[in-house]
Amino acid sequence: MEDIAIVGGGPAGAYLAYCLAKEGIYATVFDDSHPREKPCGGGISSFAIRKFPILHELPIGKAPGKEIRLISPNGREAVIRGTEESWAVSRLHLDKFLLEKAIENGARLIEKRVIDFEKKKHGWILKTKKSFKRTKIIVGADGANSLVRKKLIGPIEIENLGMTYGVFAKGVEEETIIKYIKGIEGYAWIFPREDHSSIGVGVELKNATLGKLELNRFIKNYAKRAKIMSKWGAIIPLIKHVEFYEKPIAGKDWILIGDAAGHVDPVTGEGILYAMWSAELAAKAIANNSPEAFDIMWRREYGWNLIEAVRSRSISFNDTFLEISIWLAKRSPTFGKLLYDLTNSDQDYKTLNKRIIRELPKNTIEIILYYLNKMVKWK
Numbered sequence: 001m002e003d004i005a006i007v008g009g010g011p012a013g014a015y016l017a018y019c020l021a022k023e024g025i026y027a028t029v030f031d032d033s034h035p036r037e038k039p040c041g042g043g044i045s046s047f048a049i050r051k052f053p054i055l056h057e058l059p060i061g062k063a064p065g066k067e068i069r070l071i072s073p074n075g076r077e078a079v080i081r082g083t084e085e086s087w088a089v090s091r092l093h094l095d096k097f098l099l100e101k102a103i104e105n106g107a108r109l110i111e112k113r114v115i116d117f118e119k120k121k122h123g124w125i126l127k128t129k130k131s132f133k134r135t136k137i138i139v140g141a142d143g144a145n146s147l148v149r150k151k152l153i154g155p156i157e158i159e160n161l162g163m164t165y166g167v168f169a170k171g172v173e174e175e176t177i178i179k180y181i182k183g184i185e186g187y188a189w190i191f192p193r194e195d196h197s198s199i200g201v202g203v204e205l206k207n208a209t210l211g212k213l214e215l216n217r218f219i220k221n222y223a224k225r226a227k228i229m230s231k232w233g234a235i236i237p238l239i240k241h242v243e244f245y246e247k248p249i250a251g252k253d254w255i256l257i258g259d260a261a262g263h264v265d266p267v268t269g270e271g272i273l274y275a276m277w278s279a280e281l282a283a284k285a286i287a288n289n290s291p292e293a294f295d296i297m298w299r300r301e302y303g304w305n306l307i308e309a310v311r312s313r314s315i316s317f318n319d320t321f322l323e324i325s326i327w328l329a330k331r332s333p334t335f336g337k338l339l340y341d342l343t344n345s346d347q348d349y350k351t352l353n354k355r356i357i358r359e360l361p362k363n364t365i366e367i368i369l370y371y372l373n374k375m376v377k378w379k
Helices: 011-022 046-051 053-057 091-104 147-152 205-222 242-246 272-287 291-316 319-331 333-343 352-358 360-378
Strands: 002-007 028-030 065-071 077-088 108-110 116-120 123-127 132-140 161-170 177-180 186-192 197-204 227-237 254-256
Touching (some): 002 011, 028 132, 053 091, 065 319, 132 147, 147 254, 161 205, 177 205, 186 205, 242 291, 254 272, 254 291, 319 333, 319 360, 333 360
Parallel strands (some): 065 177, 132 254
Antiparallel strands (some): 177 186, 186 197
């Protein structure tokens, strides 16, 4: 019998297996596809880089950057800069690295897909295509379309899902770009990687068709010389209702983590941070023989920020708000840094308004100086 079965070998599942192995607990990861290049921007925020030192051991180029070109729905532009670098990495390399670290430390990988499971008196029985496995604890780390989640608490509702489309391409300038889409909640991006770029768009699932059209328009306008290597599409959690987080995602012998738990920033779409964060907390809960404690731990550590992000979604993607924000960012480096910190998870949503008020005098001075400088140049 397996003591702990982790269904899914992406960042959440692999990092959980690694964290458990460091505690002397050797889990089994079930996955027939990882490591692979996943449809994903591959962005790793500066907050995630600091929080998880293991990421510094990644044996591949990380395409660091400290500035982002923001483009409003109507085409207004501003370059925002920060003091901490973020990375864009290949998911193939990231997933491979984390999975190998887990195996090196004692975790086990079974390259089979779990197609069903059921509860028994003394644990769970997992079914693969050709065999059955018993386990005491099951962890769902199998993404937004999680089988484990569906059977335990039901799937993520359609209104709480998003759609991403994208391409991997060469021949694109090494510049991080985020372009907000007029009239709908979502954005297009270019994230430079070590030897290519990830170009994509993320929108609500109901706007999937519009998203694909926006991607084509975005590439035409901002990546004209792109030589497309491959195309992709993926469903992601994109939570719109705070009630979503009321459901328990852990019990005495089961846990959901990462995308399977719906733990993705509802505004920026950042998922790698929460995949690893939820895995770290799940490992602590399991090590303390209390898997159900995970449901308290994640809420205390970062759940409040996800809830605040949901509450700010509608204003964050409001066209007028975006036009004003990018107008301000072009004229005030301080406001630009606030936006940079927000996109890199260095600014939480709960204290955002306090920071805006605190920095208002400095923003005002910078805007006045911006126009005074323009007047001098005109003369």
